[in-house]
Amino acid sequence: MNALRIFSLAIIVALVAGCATSAPPLTRDELNRVLTAHDRSEADKTNDTRRKAVEMLTFIDARPGMRVLDLGASGGYTSETLARVVGPSGMVYAQNNDQFMQNFIKDRFSQRLAAYPGKNLQHAVRPFESPLPNGVANGSIDIATFMFVYHDLGWVGSDRMRMNRAVFDALKPGGYYIVADHSGRPGTGITESKSLHRVEEALVRREIEAAGFKLVAEGNFLRNPADPRDKSVFKPAQPNDEFVLKFQKP
DSSP states (O other): OOHHHHHHHHHHHHHHHHSSOSOOOOOHHHHHHHHTOTTSOHHHHHHHHHHTHHHHHHHHOOOTTOEEEEETOTTSHHHHHHHHHHOTTSEEEEEEOHHHIIIIITTHHHHHHHHOOOSOEEEEEOOTTSOSOTTOOTTOEEEEEEESOTTHHHHHTOOHHHHHHHHHHHEEEEEEEEEEEEBOOTTOTTTTTTTTOOBOHHHHHHHHHHTTOEEEEEEOTTOOTTOOSOSOTTSOSSOOOEEEEEEEOO
């Protein structure tokens, strides 16, 4: 084998190793089969409607074989759903911090793990600023998700810049960071994180872009322009206005 061929093969191996996956996107029918699986809980299936699960999964675009970090995983609805999408050749690392575990989540995630039939879902109780489980290397994650919990970072006092930079470091080059949350009014920043459970979209964009990410897509499927955004998201007179943003690590 000549030197040029050896060099070419080395380049190909490096490119394949750096790629998220060669698997094609799941079709809408394939996603629906994931969501309607007989062993998913009825509570999760009910949540699918409110979350517009097919649209969300299409936007996230996780694929078989991917490694996903789900920050602020709470009881694990998104984590398990993504684990089913990436399949047995993939892996989902679900992160919750100790404060959330003790006060809100308690044994809900452990109950989910006991019921989930797969082996590709791992729960890690870690600080937001250091979300990867022990033994998982930086640069090994294809996609990071943060679903409707970014606003909570305001009242729990997390270092959001450190966290966003940790997510940046965890991702492969070209990896994606998807953040969804309840929209706050312009100028409110993250000051209403505990009272209304909302955060200003512009603040989220600024903070994540400051960590080195580039905004590459917006999902409008959870938007509601009629929401005045001045009431708690837990007492809506109508659907909440919610933003979904996709950032990429260059």
